[in-house]
Amino acid sequence: MDSARPGVWLLLGILVLVPGGDMTAEAQDTYARERVRMVEHIAMLMRETRSETGRAALSDRVTAAMSTVPRHEFVPAWERPSAYADRPLPIGHGQTISQPFIVALMTELADVNPGDTVLEVGTGCGYQAAVLAQLAKTVYTIEIVEPLGREAAERLKRLGYDNVTARIGDGYQGWPEHAPFDAIVVTAAPREVPQPLIDQLKSGGRLVVPVGGQILGQTLLVLEKRPDGTINRREVLAVRFVPLVDESGKQQ
Numbered sequence: 001m002d003s004a005r006p007g008v009w010l011l012l013g014i015l016v017l018v019p020g021g022d023m024t025a026e027a028q029d030t031y032a033r034e035r036v037r038m039v040e041h042i043a044m045l046m047r048e049t050r051s052e053t054g055r056a057a058l059s060d061r062v063t064a065a066m067s068t069v070p071r072h073e074f075v076p077a078w079e080r081p082s083a084y085a086d087r088p089l090p091i092g093h094g095q096t097i098s099q100p101f102i103v104a105l106m107t108e109l110a111d112v113n114p115g116d117t118v119l120e121v122g123t124g125c126g127y128q129a130a131v132l133a134q135l136a137k138t139v140y141t142i143e144i145v146e147p148l149g150r151e152a153a154e155r156l157k158r159l160g161y162d163n164v165t166a167r168i169g170d171g172y173q174g175w176p177e178h179a180p181f182d183a184i185v186v187t188a189a190p191r192e193v194p195q196p197l198i199d200q201l202k203s204g205g206r207l208v209v210p211v212g213g214q215i216l217g218q219t220l221l222v223l224e225k226r227p228d229g230t231i232n233r234r235e236v237l238a239v240r241f242v243p244l245v246d247e248s249g250k251q252q
């Protein structure tokens, strides 16, 4: 009897593992194709919004990052079929992952170089952090909703984004221990640009942040710290983000 068992297990293994393995490879191909289409769509939107954004196209590095990061790994399982659609998706706790075009545009505007240290405020599911991690030396990211931040940190680790450090907290205050930053990307909207984030920018650094209330709408801003410490502020595009909140849930 004993000697028959390996045969049974082998048979079960073939039945269970082989079709499963094929489906996974097929799904990976589908996601790769969808990612190519997503990047083409972003390229079209970049051309269409060039007069507002001042950029007609994504740089090769940002294109490569958007083409590489597996967005389907960052969304809830039931949203995977829509992972590469150009729209925001729910990620739980009333929060959303931004639409791919906005992630790409904000990354482009942040002008991230290979040696850079970058801060992200609003980790969410960790997708934007992963895109930044493809481009920077180190990424620090802060999330105020504890379970979201914890899950994102685990996901980023599992996917091998070793240059990302995540923590739970109020990103309005930045992360002074790791400042100054070459670039700061804020993915939730405060009413005004948080002064601590301006203070934590390196000379020559860029801060990309959506600013405004929930009713009158928000504007995506790029602030650049000039070598003399003064700030150049540019309005880029009308956008819609979840609010940057304090511990009590009020917009800051």
Ligand code: SAH
Residues within 6 Å of the ligand: 091, 095, 096, 097, 098, 121, 122, 123, 124, 125, 126, 127, 128, 129, 142, 143, 144, 145, 148, 169, 170, 171, 172, 187, 188, 242, 243, 244, 245, 246
């Ligand atoms: N960048 C995210 C999308 C974020 S949605 C991604 O790629 O998935 C905005 C996130 O900002 C939400 O998860 C929200 O909980 C978080 N947030 C809101 N206020 C915050 C604050 N004061 N500090 C840190 N995170 C904040």
